[in-house]
Amino acid sequence: MIEAKGLTKRYGDSHAVQDLTFTVRPGVVTGFLGPNGAGKSTTMRMILGLDAPTRGSVSVNGKPYAAHRTPLREVGALLEARAVHPGRSAYHHLLALAQSNGIPRSRVREVIDAVGLDGVANRRAGRFSLGMQQRLGIATALLGDPRTLILDEPLNGLDTEGIRWVRGLLRDLAAEGRTVFVSSHLMTEMALTADHVVVIGRGRLIADTSLDRLVADSGHGSLEEAFLELTAGAAEFRTATTRGDDR
Numbered sequence: 053m054i055e056a057k058g059l060t061k062r063y064g065d066s067h068a069v070q071d072l073t074f075t076v077r078p079g080v081v082t083g084f085l086g087p088n089g090a091g092k093s094t095t096m097r098m099i100l101g102l103d104a105p106t107r108g109s110v111s112v113n114g115k116p117y118a119a120h121r122t123p124l125r126e127v128g129a130l131l132e133a134r135a136v137h138p139g140r141s142a143y144h145h146l147l148a149l150a151q152s153n154g155i156p157r158s159r160v161r162e163v164i165d166a167v168g169l170d171g172v173a174n175r176r177a178g179r180f181s182l183g184m185q186q187r188l189g190i191a192t193a194l195l196g197d198p199r200t201l202i203l204d205e206p207l208n209g210l211d212t213e214g215i216r217w218v219r220g221l222l223r224d225l226a227a228e229g230r231t232v233f234v235s236s237h238l239m240t241e242m243a244l245t246a247d248h249v250v251v252i253g254r255g256r257l258i259a260d261t262s263l264d265r266l267v268a269d270s271g272h273g274s275l276e277e278a279f280l281e282l283t284a285g286a287a288e289f290r291t292a293t294t295r296g297d298d299r
């Protein structure tokens with residue numbers, strides 16, 4: 053469970069995140085949606101204690117992230133797939149994290165197999181393609197068998213098989229009773245994966261509802277249309293076509 057209360061982050065004169073209050077519940081996949089620059093990554097960084105809120109608070113599984121004694125066993129996160137020592141193999145990257153978090157060595161092989169990296173586990177992570185780095189990032193998130201998963205754009209760079217695999221993985225993790233909070237710009241994928249959505253724009257909460265209700269209430273048949281309508285006034289970057297300049 054993730055609980056944000058009045059969460060706010062200001063950089064200089066501008067708000068990246070403003071007065072966000074929402075709860076991410078276990079047992080369902082919650083999609084975290086918003087246009088470019090809406091504040092999704094900043095919110096996730098605050099949940100993980102990587103950025104301090106200017107105001108407000110956020111807890112994961114009942115406590116601030118930093119208050120957990122073995123955080124990797126509570127919360128698995130993928131924020132920046134490239135945040136891996138480039139000279140280290142995938143196996144040694146995971147092993148170092150396992151050893152510093154009291155996770156058995158056998159779990160390293162399990163997650164390597166689970167993400168399909170068994171054939172390249174001894175290669176330097178710095179030479180991995182984006183999709184391979186993303187798979188390693190997901191393996192890192194799964195390493196501690198955590199109750200809560202926070203994944204920022206986990207589908208970036210994945211091939212068709214990888215995208216389908218992540219869809220099944222997220223649904224399975226939620227079905228096991230875990231909390232799954234995932235951001236993505238791929239609305240067709242989110243429509244297939246998420247049960248619930250939290251939508252933000254310009255740092256503010258726009259919607260916190262079931263995916264089915266969001267689509268039904270919009271009167272449109274798709275999440276993509278519902279999302280574009282909902283965020284029309286909150287998107288900083290829209291192309292001429294979407295703005296209707298050429299009509």
Ligand SMILES: Nc1ncnc2c1ncn2[C@@H]1O[C@H](COP(=O)(O)OP(=O)(O)OP(=O)(O)O)[C@@H](O)[C@H]1O
Nearest residue numbers: 063067068069086087088089090091092093094095
């Ligand atoms: N360290 C920082 N210093 C100054 N401004 C920042 C910083 N980090 C983020 N911002 C600003 O905060 C806003 C929200 O950025 P954030 O990366 O959280 O958005 P996002 O929803 O994840 O965007 P995207 O979908 O494009 O990845 C943006 O205007 C961004 O420029």
